[in-house]
Amino acid sequence: MKIKAAVAHRPNAPLSIEEVDLEGPKEGEVLVEIKATGVCHTDDYTLSGKDSEGIFPSILGHEGAGVVVDVGPGVKSVKKGDHVIPLYTPECRQCKFCLSRKTNLCQAIRATQGKGVMPDGTSRFKIGKEPVYHYMGTSTFANYTVLPEISVAKIREDAPFDKVCYIGCGVTTGLGAVIYTAKVQPGDNVVVFGLGGIGLNVIQGAKMAGANMIVGVDLNPARKEMGEKFGMTHFVNPSEVQGDLVPYLVNLTDGGADYSFECVGSVSVMRQALECCHKGWGVSVIIGVAAAGQEIATRPFQLVTGRVWKGSAFGGARGRTDVPKIVDWYMDKKINIDDLITYVLPIDKINESFDLMHSGKSIRTVVTF
Ligand code: NAD
Numbered sequence: 001m002k003i004k005a006a007v008a009h010r011p012n013a014p015l016s017i018e019e020v021d022l023e024g025p026k027e028g029e030v031l032v033e034i035k036a037t038g039v040c041h042t043d044d045y046t047l048s049g050k051d052s053e054g055i056f057p058s059i060l061g062h063e064g065a066g067v068v069v070d071v072g073p074g075v076k077s078v079k080k081g082d083h084v085i086p087l088y089t090p091e092c093r094q095c096k097f098c099l100s101r102k103t104n105l106c107q108a109i110r111a112t113q114g115k116g117v118m119p120d121g122t123s124r125f126k127i128g129k130e131p132v133y134h135y136m137g138t139s140t141f142a143n144y145t146v147l148p149e150i151s152v153a154k155i156r157e158d159a160p161f162d163k164v165c166y167i168g169c170g171v172t173t174g175l176g177a178v179i180y181t182a183k184v185q186p187g188d189n190v191v192v193f194g195l196g197g198i199g200l201n202v203i204q205g206a207k208m209a210g211a212n213m214i215v216g217v218d219l220n221p222a223r224k225e226m227g228e229k230f231g232m233t234h235f236v237n238p239s240e241v242q243g244d245l246v247p248y249l250v251n252l253t254d255g256g257a258d259y260s261f262e263c264v265g266s267v268s269v270m271r272q273a274l275e276c277c278h279k280g281w282g283v284s285v286i287i288g289v290a291a292a293g294q295e296i297a298t299r300p301f302q303l304v305t306g307r308v309w310k311g312s313a314f315g316g317a318r319g320r321t322d323v324p325k326i327v328d329w330y331m332d333k334k335i336n337i338d339d340l341i342t343y344v345l346p347i348d349k350i351n352e353s354f355d356l357m358h359s360g361k362s363i364r365t366v367v368t369f
Pocket residue numbers: 040041042045169170173193194195196197198199217218219220223238263264265266269286287288289290312313314315357360363
């Protein structure tokens with residue numbers, strides 16, 4: 001079938017809106033009509049050419065919501081008409097990783113997903129005779145996409161696509177890092193670096209968990225008001241701090257953070273996030289994605305003296321199990337998504353979403369079809 005997609009032909013070039021051929025779903029696959037998609041910093045990162053797994057030409061996008069319009073042979077868990085959120089972290093419930101109960105990182109299709117192809121090793125997208133590659137197993141910058149059955153979470157039908165698409169990445173990543181990865185407890189002091197589409201959801205999660213101090217750190221002064229709306233108790237702009245940021249934060253939190261979260265993707269900020277943690281027990285969670293080739297550093301003494309460095313992908317959430325619950329939280333008004341969606345644009349204007357991100361004007365832009 002002919003579909004409309006925003007194609008990334010090469011790094012750093014604007015996405016090109018064009019007609020693409022999409023082959024129907026094969027065994028174990030589903031065809032989804034994408035109704036809305038958020039634009040995440042990770043899409044921008046891959047488009048920048050710094051992602052070691054970035055492949056061109058490809059159809060980016062991993063924060064979508066839509067409707068199943070066709071299913072391939074053998075598909076049992078979803079049917080035509082089901083409302084779904086595509087999952088870049090699938091949940092097969094059969095691989096060693098799923099069965100371990102220790103991680104959400106299902107590996108059933110990770111190798112082919114990282115190569116931009118479906119599990120059978122081929123792409124469903126083409127322009128003329130040339131393949132166009134999938135991205136993160138989702139490719140939501142298209143009005144139709146094909147996904148493996150294990151890469152969709154069925155959600156309730158009354159949930160608005162243009163809001164719950166954000167649960168496909170940013171909301172779940174931020175809330176989940178607090179609830180599933182860190183397991184923040186009432187009374188904990190939390191420091192969040194980077195108050196964008198992810199960090200504000202970390203703040204929202206910390207508030208839900210009953211944290212005491214929720215300190216937000218961002219270079220953009222406009223993020224203070226938004227942070228406070230979501231439960232931030234203290235705002236720190238590093239450019240306004242006299243002297244080093246780390247001792248300032250340790251002092252502010254009476255010895256250091258119980259939990260810190262890095263939501264920027266900068267290795268120097270990752271070091272600050274670890275070192276502002278409390279001696280003996282503070283845990284720092286890396287969420288930000290740093291460019292290929294970058295490495296983190298600290299004195300081992302920081303770990304010897306009890307600080308813990310860990311990471312979180314998709315908030316540690318098991319997509320098919322947890323995403324429908326997070327949709328319920330939104331519908332029950334337990335979480336606020338609406339105020340974080342600062343712009344809604346038609347697909348033809350998707351390139352403006354990257355300009356809004358770079359200028360610091362947007363938290364999340366949602367693109368509709
Ligand atoms: P964003 O652009 O919306 O927000 C980034 C924020 O960081 C901005 O507010 C910016 O002002 C701030 N910032 C920049 N430099 C800073 C510094 N030195 N100190 C403090 N703040 C600084 O991006 P986002 O969509 O929120 O994504 C954040 C990061 O998380 C990206 O690296 C993205 O790729 C990554 N990410 C990871 C996962 C995961 O599963 N691990 C999921 C989604 C996004």
